[in-house]
Amino acid sequence: MPKIALETIPASNGTPYPAEFAGPFAGRWTRRVGSAAKFEDFGVSHVTLEPGAQSSQRHWHEQEDEFVVVLSGTATLVDDTGRTLMVPGDMAVFPKNDGNGHMLVNEGDQPCTLVAVGAHGRGDCHYPDIDMHLFHGKGWRRKDGTEFPEQE
Amino acid sequence: MPKIALETIPASNGTPYPAEFAGPFAGRWTRRVGSAAKFEDFGVSHVTLEPGAQSSQRHWHEQEDEFVVVLSGTATLVDDTGRTLMVPGDMAVFPKNDGNGHMLVNEGDQPCTLVAVGAHGRGDCHYPDIDMHLFHGKGWRRKDGTEFPEQE
Numbered sequence: 001m002p003k004i005a006l007e008t009i010p011a012s013n014g015t016p017y018p019a020e021f022a023g024p025f026a027g028r029w030t031r032r033v034g035s036a037a038k039f040e041d042f043g044v045s046h047v048t049l050e051p052g053a054q055s056s057q058r059h060w061h062e063q064e065d066e067f068v069v070v071l072s073g074t075a076t077l078v079d080d081t082g083r084t085l086m087v088p089g090d091m092a093v094f095p096k097n098d099g100n101g102h103m104l105v106n107e108g109d110q111p112c113t114l115v116a117v118g119a120h121g122r123g124d125c126h127y128p129d130i131d132m133h134l135f136h137g138k139g140w141r142r143k144d145g146t147e148f149p150e151q152e
Numbered sequence: 153m154p155k156i157a158l159e160t161i162p163a164s165n166g167t168p169y170p171a172e173f174a175g176p177f178a179g180r181w182t183r184r185v186g187s188a189a190k191f192e193d194f195g196v197s198h199v200t201l202e203p204g205a206q207s208s209q210r211h212w213h214e215q216e217d218e219f220v221v222v223l224s225g226t227a228t229l230v231d232d233t234g235r236t237l238m239v240p241g242d243m244a245v246f247p248k249n250d251g252n253g254h255m256l257v258n259e260g261d262q263p264c265t266l267v268a269v270g271a272h273g274r275g276d277c278h279y280p281d282i283d284m285h286l287f288h289g290k291g292w293r294r295k296d297g298t299e300f301p302e303q304e
Contacts, residue, residue, distance in 0.1 A: 002244040002254055003229055003236050034219070037245035041217040041271040042194045046243065065193040067186070069221065069267050071241045077155055084155050088240075089223045091198065091267070092154040093189035102154055115221050115243070117269050119193035 006046065009036050017057065018140055018148035021132055027053030027106075033115075045116045049075060049106035055116070057130060058101040063123025066094040066116065068104065073112030075104040080128075101128040158198065161188050169209065170292055170300035173284055179205030179258075185267075197268045201227060201258035207268070209282060210253040215275025218246040218268065220256065225264030227256040232280075253280040 011029040027050030034044035077084040079102040106112040125134035163181040179202030186196035221243045229236040231254040258264040277286035
């Protein structure tokens with residue numbers, strides 16, 4: 001049946017970020033809806049941000065278009081232009097290689113749910129606020145290319 | 153600014169379907185959000201279905217994954233398994249080549265808004281209920297390959 005029964009898709013609050021940048025994600029619960037559907041063309045995630053949680057470190061992709069729509073609660077979109085409140089039904093677009101680092105933060109007192117769509121991982125990703133860079137094929141490293149310490 | 157100002161994106165109720173199958177779409181208003189963002193990786197449409205309107209003819213794609221999330225109002229998902237009500241926040245997935253023809257119909261008395269994501273047009277598309285087929289690169293024809301009359 002095409003309609004998604006959300007409770008059948010596992011929710012994870014894990015992050016592949018290095019430990020020193022993994023803090024704000026304990027309250028981010030991601031369900032890989034596209035993977036559950038065996039999608040090949042793009043990824044779809046259903047994300048719940050508990051109060052205080054954020055969607056990612058502020059970033060932009062060289063080779064991945066990204067789209068977000070808010071379903072419930074509110075989130076603050078932080079990007080180079082400032083801070084923008086997003087309410088249910090609001091959408092945001094992040095075209096590849098636009099150089100505008102972005103993230104969403106739940107600064108409200110209720111959970112925020114959203115859907116995020118993106119191309120499957122490819123190309124480098126830039127993080128303007130922190131000393132981290134995603135080198136395609138090599139994972140997250142410091143901007144000078146040195147590796148982070150092994151995580152436990 | 154990444155947040156979409158919906159009113160800046162033109163809404164169209166046009167359809168490329170041949171005239172005899174274009175009836176239920178006068179009340180379907182589509183905004184090409186992905187195109188406005190110059191997305192290359194996938195298409196994103198914001199769709200308003202007025203009462204009685206439907207999202208498409210019932211169909212399935214050989215080579216395009218599709219995803220839908222309802223934002224407001226209600227829609228009835230019609231597919232091979234039957235009829236399923238979808239309310240705000242509900243999502244549905246239509247993996248490529250699953251052979252399960254699907255469409256959404258607004259049977260409520262309020263407009264329904266939704267976001268639809270799909271790969272850019274490629275491959276054939278099947279319509280189980282009507283004598284129409286999308287031949288990739290040749291457009292919509294009858295199932296035996298003959299062309300529809302020219303539209304005005």
